Amino acid sequence: MPPARRSRTASPSPASGQTDLPALHLTRFLPYRLSVLANTVSHTLAKLYEKRFGITIPEWRIIAVLGGGETMSAGEIAQRTAMDKVQVSRAISRMLDSALILRESGDTDRRKALLTLTPKALAIYAEIVPMALTYEEEVTDALSIDERAQLDTLLSKLQARADQLAARPAPVSAQAEQAGG
Amino acid sequence: MPPARRSRTASPSPASGQTDLPALHLTRFLPYRLSVLANTVSHTLAKLYEKRFGITIPEWRIIAVLGGGETMSAGEIAQRTAMDKVQVSRAISRMLDSALILRESGDTDRRKALLTLTPKALAIYAEIVPMALTYEEEVTDALSIDERAQLDTLLSKLQARADQLAARPAPVSAQAEQAGG
DNA sequence: CCATTTTAGTTTCGTTTGAAACTGTTGCAA
DNA sequence: TTGCAACAGTTTCAAACGAAACTAAAATGG
Numbered sequence: 001m002p003p004a005r006r007s008r009t010a011s012p013s014p015a016s017g018q019t020d021l022p023a024l025h026l027t028r029f030l031p032y033r034l035s036v037l038a039n040t041v042s043h044t045l046a047k048l049y050e051k052r053f054g055i056t057i058p059e060w061r062i063i064a065v066l067g068g069g070e071t072m073s074a075g076e077i078a079q080r081t082a083m084d085k086v087q088v089s090r091a092i093s094r095m096l097d098s099a100l101i102l103r104e105s106g107d108t109d110r111r112k113a114l115l116t117l118t119p120k121a122l123a124i125y126a127e128i129v130p131m132a133l134t135y136e137e138e139v140t141d142a143l144s145i146d147e148r149a150q151l152d153t154l155l156s157k158l159q160a161r162a163d164q165l166a167a168r169p170a171p172v173s174a175q176a177e178q179a180g181g
Numbered sequence: 182m183p184p185a186r187r188s189r190t191a192s193p194s195p196a197s198g199q200t201d202l203p204a205l206h207l208t209r210f211l212p213y214r215l216s217v218l219a220n221t222v223s224h225t226l227a228k229l230y231e232k233r234f235g236i237t238i239p240e241w242r243i244i245a246v247l248g249g250g251e252t253m254s255a256g257e258i259a260q261r262t263a264m265d266k267v268q269v270s271r272a273i274s275r276m277l278d279s280a281l282i283l284r285e286s287g288d289t290d291r292r293k294a295l296l297t298l299t300p301k302a303l304a305i306y307a308e309i310v311p312m313a314l315t316y317e318e319e320v321t322d323a324l325s326i327d328e329r330a331q332l333d334t335l336l337s338k339l340q341a342r343a344d345q346l347a348a349r350p351a352p353v354s355a356q357a358e359q360a361g362g
Numbered sequence: 363c364c365a366t367t368t369t370a371g372t373t374t375c376g377t378t379t380g381a382a383a384c385t386g387t388t389g390c391a392a
Numbered sequence: 393t394t395g396c397a398a399c400a401g402t403t404t405c406a407a408a409c410g411a412a413a414c415t416a417a418a419a420t421g422g
Contacts, residue, residue, distance in 0.1 A: 024310045031222045038219035040343040041212045111370040129205045142342035161323035162221040292400040
């Protein structure tokens with residue numbers, strides 16, 4: 001039997017008499033750390049947006065991509081915001097109710113609705129963008145200039161890899177893995 | 182009027198005749214990037230856990246912290262997993278149903294329930310930890326050794342700062358900010 | 363052309379979530 | 393003691409979510 005791969009934190013075998021497994025400390029586990037950090041950040045921002053403008057994160061994202069005054073379809077918004085079409089559809093419906101968005105049916109293709117921000121939403125955009133950037137700067141103030149560049153690189157590489165792995169169809173079972181070498 | 186702070190991507194003023202605002206490109210906005218990355222990773226893992234063991238991420242986290250065979254209260258689990266007590270309570274209730282956890286009322290303090298994994302859950306732990314670590318390695322394989330160390334540092338610093346900012350009580354209004362300088 | 367498939371977006375249904383209210387228990391203080 | 397605040401955990405309720413089914417319009421192709 002090949003020696004078990006033993007990633008970091010070689011904690012001695014636990015109190016109970018189990019075989020020694022590779023230990024997993026949640027606080028050092030990348031998916032956990034990413035999740036907690038992203039949650040902390042998103043939650044803080046969400047409260048800010050909600051308190052000041054009464055909008056949610058999905059709504060903010062839509063405002064962000066339409067903020068230049070551009071017009072686009074729901075599908076295009078979904079792509080640009082990395083939200084799925086259901087989420088976008090619902091956010092748009094809320095925004096129609098609160099008069100943040102204008103929808104007109106496309107002329108050439110009547111399936112696609114052309115979406116534009118109303119002046120009210122553009123006003124929110126003008127106010128929210130500095131707020132968002134300020135928050136971002138406050139967070140990244142924890143880093144040196146070099147570190148910010150590193151962060152950019154790392155996030156890009158990780159996202160690319162994560163996308164790759166997510167696209168992988170059958171997440172090879174442990175058995176198959178073992179058998180296959 | 183003082184020159185507007187112009188963070189990166191000096192996109193020329195938009196087609197419409199608006200005053201030039203600092204532009205915000207979602208794909209370069211840290212909170213957005215973190216959120217998308219964490220989602221991609223979590224979602225991939227969640228599918229893995231669900232498919233193979235029928236457990237959710239909250240359940241996995243509880244298994245992770247109790248996996249050494251330790252016993253602790255729900256509150257302690259909440260702290261260690263960064264979940265709130267409601268989430269923990271619900272996960273535990275599911276795990277009781279599926280016989281993954283054992284609950285006995287504390288002797289000295291009958292409010293605190295002592296929670297321990299059942300052998301069934303320990304078996305899952307033994308199988309899931311290598312899977313989780315493998316996935317983590319597959320993701321971090323996108324990085325050099327140096328970069329992995331950087332990532333560790335960056336995540337720690339960002340989390341610390343994000344926690345600080347989240348704790349800040351009144352998120353200074355734009356007006357106040359402006360007035361104050 | 364008409365029938366079929368694909369695309370855009372919405373709706374539905376069951377589940378999950380988060381905040382706040384609630385239950386039961388302990389600690390503290392008059 | 394008893395009365396009250398703090399604590400541990402659960403429940404409730406309304407909003408949010410994801411997957412799958414659905415509607416409508418456009419593209420395909422016999």
